[in-house]
Amino acid sequence: MAATERDAAGRISRRTLLAGTGVGLGLLFTAAPSAHAATLRDGSWTNPALGYFPNGGHFGAPRGDASHAGQDITNSVGTAVYAAAAGTVIRRQWGGGLPGRTGNALVISHGGGRYTYYGHLDAYRVSLNQAVSAGQRIGDMGATGNVTGPHLHFEIHSGGLGSVVNPVPYTGARGVDLGGGWSALDPDARGQRVRAVQHLLNQRGHGLQADGWLGPTSTEAVKAFQRGSGLVADGQVGPLTWPEIVYSLSQGANGHHVRALQTVLNKHSAGLVVDGDFGSVTNSAVRGFQSVNRLVVDGLAGAITWRALVG
Ligand SMILES: [Zn+2]
Numbered sequence: 001m002a003a004t005e006r007d008a009a010g011r012i013s014r015r016t017l018l019a020g021t022g023v024g025l026g027l028l029f030t031a032a033p034s035a036h037a038a039t040l041r042d043g044s045w046t047n048p049a050l051g052y053f054p055n056g057g058h059f060g061a062p063r064g065d066a067s068h069a070g071q072d073i074t075n076s077v078g079t080a081v082y083a084a085a086a087g088t089v090i091r092r093q094w095g096g097g098l099p100g101r102t103g104n105a106l107v108i109s110h111g112g113g114r115y116t117y118y119g120h121l122d123a124y125r126v127s128l129n130q131a132v133s134a135g136q137r138i139g140d141m142g143a144t145g146n147v148t149g150p151h152l153h154f155e156i157h158s159g160g161l162g163s164v165v166n167p168v169p170y171t172g173a174r175g176v177d178l179g180g181g182w183s184a185l186d187p188d189a190r191g192q193r194v195r196a197v198q199h200l201l202n203q204r205g206h207g208l209q210a211d212g213w214l215g216p217t218s219t220e221a222v223k224a225f226q227r228g229s230g231l232v233a234d235g236q237v238g239p240l241t242w243p244e245i246v247y248s249l250s251q252g253a254n255g256h257h258v259r260a261l262q263t264v265l266n267k268h269s270a271g272l273v274v275d276g277d278f279g280s281v282t283n284s285a286v287r288g289f290q291s292v293n294r295l296v297v298d299g300l301a302g303a304i305t306w307r308a309l310v311g
Contacts, residue, residue: 041175041184041236043191043214046135046267047311048084048118049152050180050293051075057151059166066100070117070155071167071178077122077150079141080292082268083108083132084116084154084171092128095119095145098162103145103153106138113160119153120144134191135267137292154178175238176311183310184238187219192267193310194218197237199260200245201225210259246306250299253278261301264309265289 050073057072091097091107096117098107103120110116122142126132143150156167168178175184185193195212198221202208206221214222219235226233229244237245247257254277262274262282270285283299290297293308301309 039186039188040173041186041189043175043185043189043193044134045085045171045174045176046082046183047171047176047178047180047308048116048154049073049075049079049081049141050295050308050311051079051141051152053179054151059164059168069100069164070119070153072151072153073178074149074151075141075294077140077142078292079150079152079294080137080268080289081118081121081139081141081152083134083136083138084156084176085110085114086134087111087116087132089126089128089130089132089138090115092124092126101145101153103147104139104142107161108132108138113158113163115155115157115161117153117155117157119155120147120151122150133267135269137269177239180308180311182239182242182307184236185214187214187235189214189237192263193237196260196263196310197222197245199256199263200247203247203256203260210263242306242310243303246303246310247301248303249278249301251278251280251283258282261286261306261309264306268309 052074054072054074059068059071061068087108087110089106090109095101096105096107101119105121106118108116118139120142121139121144123140126138132138141150141152154167156165156170157163158165171178190213194214195210198208198210198218201221208218208221222237223233223235225245226241231240249258249261256276258278259274259276262272265285266272268289272282272285286301287297287299290305295305295308
């Protein structure tokens with residue numbers, strides 16, 4: 001298992017790492033009363049890959065005289081790798097052009113001195129300088145470079161390229177569980193997942209405009225749904241609300257709930273027409289998503305598939 005991982009990917013000097021950690025901790029703990037933290041869960045971040053955390057693959061783990069600069073996520077070669085947030089591909093090269101890293105790598109700039117790094121890729125699915133959206137497929141997990149097995153080496157830089165922070169709490173504060181759990185969206189969130197929630201509520205009789213904004217009207221609809229489901233009516237769509245609000249769907253279904261499914265499939269590069277018709281094309285898209293995320297390939301969009309789609 002991955003305790004034996006000896007990759008040099010992500011090796012950086014301890015001095016740089018500590019400086020980066022300091023930046024991250026400052027952001028997380030000095031400016032994070034809950035009201036502020038809540039606004040971070042705005043739907044702009046997403047899980048870059050489905051897998052598990054290998055032993056020794058955590059941020060800060062010893063790597064000789066240096067420290068591990070990211071979080072490893074293990075799955076098999078070919079597992080889909082997605083952009084964790086919208087941005088522009090600024091590096092598409094061995095080691096990302098950064099010291100100590102090996103293997104095929106992408107670096108995406110998200111503006112504001114924020115970057116994400118995707119290492120050991122088997123294949124690239126984007127070009128240099130390409131603009132990407134959150135959840136767009138950008139590559140395939142691999143084992144290129146100095147590794148003992150396939151995994152995604154995922155880094156987040158905040159405060160400039162080279163200023164790494166621990167990706168697990170960073171994304172966690174933004175409603176993303178790198179370990180593969182349900183995402184969390186707060187009122188005022190935007191994006192395809194919000195649009196899916198609106199379609200799911202419309203399936204229950206609401207007449208929401210599917211504009212992808214969890215504004216006051218949609219938030220009230222979420223709260224009404226939560227009250228009716230015995231949940232805390234806080235208007236947040238998180239790990240308790242998601243499993244209740246999604247539908248198990250398979251070929252032949254038709255309705256707003258299928259539009260929701262098609263919307264989150266499109267977030268992951270499916271390219272479907274959002275017509276509410278679960279026909280053969282949507283069936284192929286569900287199976288394709290399940291396949292590249294190493295889920296059971298049965299064409300049934302149940303809770304596990306939904307969790308991966310909205311993660
Ligand atoms: Zn790594």
